[in-house]
């Protein structure tokens with residue numbers, strides 16, 4: 603089990619125990635038990651942040667992913683648990699005998715967190731696969747592309763083969779040294795990026811996304827063409843590994 607799943611487990615057990623004790627025994631009686639809904643609220647928020655963090659990538663930060671996750675039923679319920687938990691804790695702290703409120707809060711929080719738990723896995727995999735990564739203002743890549751592994755990541759011969767592909771098909775726009783100033787650039791609507799940008803092209807876990815771009819292009823006339831069909835899958839990986847070599851220089 604991963605950390606968010608453990609947090610959910612702890613939260614649900616804690617709320618269930620609280621509800622049971624509220625009916626049968628005077629445990630933690632009085633306002634001190636305001637700590638329980640507060641803790642439940644914090645656990646719900648910690649889960650949401652950890653799950654959203656798992657759906658980020660080097661070009662899409664947490665702040666861009668959070669609204670997507672928060673808009674899902676799982677995210678909405680987690681936010682509700684947070685708000686209700688904090689509100690219940692605040693009210694209990696002010697009451698001298700918060701027994702009734704404690705029972706209602708425990709029951710409501712338990713139901714909401716249970717429902718959120720049920721939807722968590724779906725919401726997170728959806729956030730991780732539906733979103734798009736903005737590589738440039740005109741270039742959006744499906745996030746699911748990042749899961750394609752680079753089959754030649756540890757094969758030095760791949761970049762060597764890629765140099766030939768690059769000189770034949772890419773150099774007119776991207777330039778011999780990858781600076782984006784090839785002879786054909788004057789006729790383009792969109793300026794090719796410089797490959798001499800290790801932060802962008804060597805970002806961990808992004809090979810699949812760059813591969814997707816070479817396959818599909820940016821879909822803009824006068825932009826990056828699609829190479830699927832013209833080049834084989836291996837040639838595309840080879841070209842990408844050569845681009846990464848240019849970026850590393």
Ligand code: HEC
Nearest residue numbers: 737738740741771772775792793794812815820825826841
């Ligand atoms: C007709 C000109 C042209 C040719 C030929 C061309 N590109 Fe591009 N390429 C572009 C432009 C323009 C962009 C910028 C696209 C954008 O931002 O919309 C680009 C962007 C890219 C990117 C950046 C994508 C990212 O991940 O940020 C890569 C990688 C790339 N090209 C690889 C190649 C490879 C490999 C070839 C040869 C097989 C090639 N290009 C051939 C014009 C070209």
